[in-house]
Amino acid sequence: MADKDKKSNNFNMPLLAVAPMMDWTDRHCRYLHRLMSRRALLYTEMVTAPALVRGGAVHLLEYGPEEHPVALQLGGSDPRELAEAARLGALAGYDEINLNVGCPSDRVQSGTFGAVLMKDPGLVAECCAAMIAAQPVEVTVKCRIGVDEQDPEEILPEFLARVGATGVERFTIHARKAWLQGLSPKENRAIPPLDHALVLRMKGVFPGLHLSVNGGVESLDQARGFLEAGLDGVMVGRAAYHQPADILCAADRVIFGEDGPDSTPEGAVRAMLPYIARHLESGGRLHQVTRHMLGLFAGRPGARAWRRILSEGASRPGAGPELVEAALAQVAPGVVAAQAQG
Structure with missing residues (x-):
C-alpha cells in the first residue's frame, strides 16, 4: 500500500x-x-x-x-x-x-x-x-x-x-x-x-x-x-x-501539453512482462492481468490474433509471460521485431 x-x-x-x-x-x-x-x-x-x-x-x-x-x-x-x-x-x-x-x-x-x-x-x-x-x-x-x-x-x-x-x-x-x-x-x-x-x-x-x-x-x-x-x-x-x-x-x-514522444501499446506490453512475472510468482493467474489487455491493439493489424491467443491461452495452467510475447508477435510483426532489437 x-x-x-x-x-x-x-x-x-x-x-x-x-x-x-x-x-x-x-x-x-x-x-x-x-x-x-x-x-x-x-x-x-x-x-x-x-x-x-x-x-x-x-x-x-x-x-x-x-x-x-x-x-x-x-x-x-x-x-x-x-x-x-x-x-x-x-x-x-x-x-x-x-x-x-x-x-x-x-x-x-x-x-x-x-x-x-x-x-x-x-x-x-x-x-x-x-x-x-x-x-x-x-x-x-x-x-x-x-x-x-x-x-x-x-x-x-x-x-x-x-x-x-x-x-x-x-x-x-x-x-x-x-x-x-x-x-x-x-x-x-x-x-x-x-x-x-x-x-x-x-x-x-x-x-x-x-x-x-x-x-x-x-x-x-x-x-x-x-x-x-x-x-x-x-x-x-x-x-x-x-x-x-x-x-x-x-x-x-x-491533453496535458507535455512534450512527446507518446507511449505505445507495444511498449506497454513489454513493460507489463515483469509485472506479470511478479504476479505469477505470488500465486496469481495470467488471465487476471491479460483480460485488461485485450483491447490494446484495437483497429491494428494482428489485433484479432492478439485477442485470440490471450483469450484462449491465459486461463490454462502454467500460462506465463511467453504467451503474451507470442501474442505480441502477431501484431505488426515487423514493427515489434524492430522495437525489440532497439
Missing part, C-alpha cells in the same frame, strides 16, 4: 480521468493504464463503505505506489460509515476520495446508495460533510444529471449547490439520467440520451466548481473539445478500457 508522500505532483490538474468501472478498473488494469499515461487520474472500482467498516475488508484498499494519481471511489449512504471509510482511504494514501452518486445497479439501489441518492441531495450533503471532516484528502462526487422523472434542469443545479456548500469543489457529471426501474446498468450507460450541453451550462452557473463531464466520450479530440469549451475535466469510461491506447497513449501530450 502506498504512502501519502508518494503522491504525484501533477495531481492538481485532473484534466483527464479513467472512470471507475466495476470488475474492470482493478489494480492490474490501473497498472497497465499508468504505463500509457503518467498524468491521467485513475480510479478504483467502487468500494462500499460497509465492506470496509463493518466487514473489515481493508485489503480492498491495496494498490501500488506507481498508480498515483489514484482516487478511491466509495459507495454508501450512512454519513458516519462513509466518514470512517474515507479516513481509511486517506490513511492508505489515496489522492482523492470520491462518493458514488451515479451507479444505477439493483445491488447499489438496495443499499440506498449510488444514483438513487440523486433523489436526496440533503443526505448526499450530509455524507460529504462527514467525509470532509473526518480526514484531510479532497472529497469529490460523481453523479448523474438526474434519475427517473426528475427534471435535470431543476435537480442538477440544486444538487450541485447543496453538495457544493459542504466544501465539495469537484464533481464529475455523467451526462445521462439513470432510470432506476426498467433499464439494466448496461442499458443505463447507453439508452438515456446524453445532455452534454447541460453540463456545460452548469459550468456557467457554478464557475467556482471544478466540473468534469462523463458519458459518451470516445476520443482524445472529443475530450479536448470539452476542455476548450470551458469544462475543467473529462472522464472516459468504456473507450479507455476497450481501446486504451487510443485514449491514453497520447493523452499526456494532447
